[in-house]
Amino acid sequence: MSAKAWLDISVIQCPNCKRYYADASWYVAEIGADIECGICHTTFNTKKSATDRIMLSLKINAEGKVQEAEIARRLSKRKRQHK
Numbered sequence: 001m002s003a004k005a006w007l008d009i010s011v012i013q014c015p016n017c018k019r020y021y022a023d024a025s026w027y028v029a030e031i032g033a034d035i036e037c038g039i040c041h042t043t044f045n046t047k048k049s050a051t052d053r054i055m056l057s058l059k060i061n062a063e064g065k066v067q068e069a070e071i072a073r074r075l076s077k078r079k080r081q082h083k
Contacts, residue, residue, distance in 0.1 A: 002067065005061045008075065011052040016042040025053055029077060050077045 010028035012021050017040040029032055032047030057072035 002062075005058045005060055005066075006072065007056045007058065008021075009054060009056060010046070010050045010077065012046045012049045013051050014040060014042055015044050015049055016040050019053075026077070029053060047077075053077045 008025040009022050010025045012023065012028060012035075013019070014021075014037040017037060019037060019039045023035075023046065028046040030049055032045060034043055034045050036043045053075040055072040055075055056069050057058075058066050059068040061067050
């Protein structure tokens, strides 16, 4: 038996040293929080520094452990409009 779970993530890049990070999209695209780079210590806005946003599909085994991850689809880097 295998189940699936999904995770919406954004890839961001430090504008100073160019290091890449991945974080939950609600934190990046929805809130647009500022973070400090762990390498060069520059503080930057995640939303302005986003390079990609994807939906990951995770295969989960009977013990609840992730077995595989794949890109299910690419998403817009913009904030979702709530109706």
